[in-house]
Amino acid sequence: MSMIEFHAISKTYGSGEAEVRALDQVDFAVEQGDFIAVMGPSGSGKSTTMNIIGCLDTPSSGQYLLMGQEVGGLDRDQRALLRRNFLGFIFQGFNLLSRTTALENVELPLVYQGVAPDERRARALEALDKVGLGSRAEHQPSMLSGGQQQRVAIARAIVTRPQLILADEPTGNLDSARSREIMELLRQLNRDEGMTVLMVTHEPDMAAYATRVATFVDGRLQSDVRQDAV
């Protein structure tokens, strides 16, 4: 059983004349342990794919199985629970809560899981240590550099020990040195922690870290190749 299976997934926005086919009959599978780079020109449907996999959006047609479970029939709260327990998100814009310390940001997913305060704190500190920011736990996002903010966001994504990390252009706002740090971190999570990583990127340098590259064009999966990571 694959971790993720897309069977003829389509997503359309609008209707009639204004209809946009963001995804067109996509068949796609993600295996446990993959580190996939999703590439393609702007508007090709990469983010749409990520949102559907992340249970933030629903396909217009087709079947989506997450760990063997049909997601199509689930309501908003059930999808929220899937996100809470199996998925970790990393965004291009970091998306940390402002005026909230790094530690509190990282604790947030555990708050929703109902983890007791002491354990929550310990696990959040552990996650911050993993991304090399243990000493910045009490800093607010405004006091951190972009690269540091993204690492806090990664800590927040992994603190629940999710099976799958979804990252939509995680290095889009960072310079190349900072980007490589983030990629090293993702690769380490993939290799050492056994987390499956799905990452959208425009940059071939970043895609080189992945073990698999999926390329979208016009809402279709054009190519899907395995590679040796750098």
Next chain:
Amino acid sequence: MLFETFRLALLTVARNKLRSFLTVLGIVIGVASVIAMVTVGQGSTAAVQSDVASLGSNLLMLRPGQPGRGPGGGQNDATPLSAADAEALLAEIPDLVAVTPVATRTQNVVYGDVTQTVTVSGTDNAYFPVRGWTLSQGRMFTEQELRAGTPVCVLGTTTAKALIGEGNPVGIQIRVGKITCEVVGMLTRREASTFGQDDNDTVIMPLTAFQRRISGNRNVSSISVTFADGLAAEAVTPKIQALMRERRGLTDDKADDFNVFDMKQISSMLTGITGTLTGLLSAVAGISLLVGGIGIMNIMLVSVTERTREIGIRMAIGATEGQVLMQFLVEAVVLSLIGGFLGVVLGLGLGWAGSVALDVGFAPDWRVTVAAFVFSALVGVVFGYFPARRAARLDPIEALRHQ
């Protein structure tokens, strides 16, 4: 989790202190006015009711002046009343049990180095039963003193206390205006005030002494009358009016130039007015609570819009609709509870100040206080629900894309 939500809400509220304060101002004013109104209202109702109770039963009061003026008005060019009027009333109307003429004037009363400004009344012994007074010390006036105009007096407890402190004033000599007066008795204290004046702050002396030594004329300010049990004020009043018209030589074409007041009726009317006022002002307070609630709703809607991205992040991380709803609802309730608390404190303070100013006794109603508090929480729930639901229903992708 709920505790966590409360902590978070408090943090958010504390982060925007000025905005939060302005937001809850409507609730503060609403709750404060309800509590201040009810406190002062109940205090003055209680005061008026004890006035009613302290007035002798079946009491009418006769004053010179045009009808239609309040008990305080009426000092005009109308012929003054006299002690003879009082005697005639008692002699010619069998319904009347007791009649007492009263002349009053404000005087400085001095004992040692203490000076007290007091309403001094000149009257006779019928005054005590008619006005519902008994003596706690000494005696009333003798026939001899009343006839001769001997300068003797009976003190109210407040006056006595001001002059000599605790203790029995009987036997001391005090100065009342320009005359020296021997104290022969003291009234029993009663908890009552008439239109804000302490009844116990009074000096009573024989009418003849008052007229000769203080007022210098033979006028009396009012005549108080009690009528027999079982009769109605409405039946007795016309008889008094008829006799007085005759005595004052009013022809049929002339209107009354005196008033007969039913004191009980005035008191109960005052109670009614107080009640109506309390009701009216409570309605105003209710409206301001409503406006306060709308203020909270408005600011919560603004807050939801401002924090759309935060909501998206929370949803991506795994917050359910219910958890987002709860977060904003609790925030609204925390806001309105803070407003309610400030309102209660302010309202009790204003109520206390008002009670002191009107001299009516501080009577906070704890049920109303608790109700106002609960009601303000309810305002938070009701007016916070719509913005909270809007937050909970946001589409996570849209929310994350916001700005």
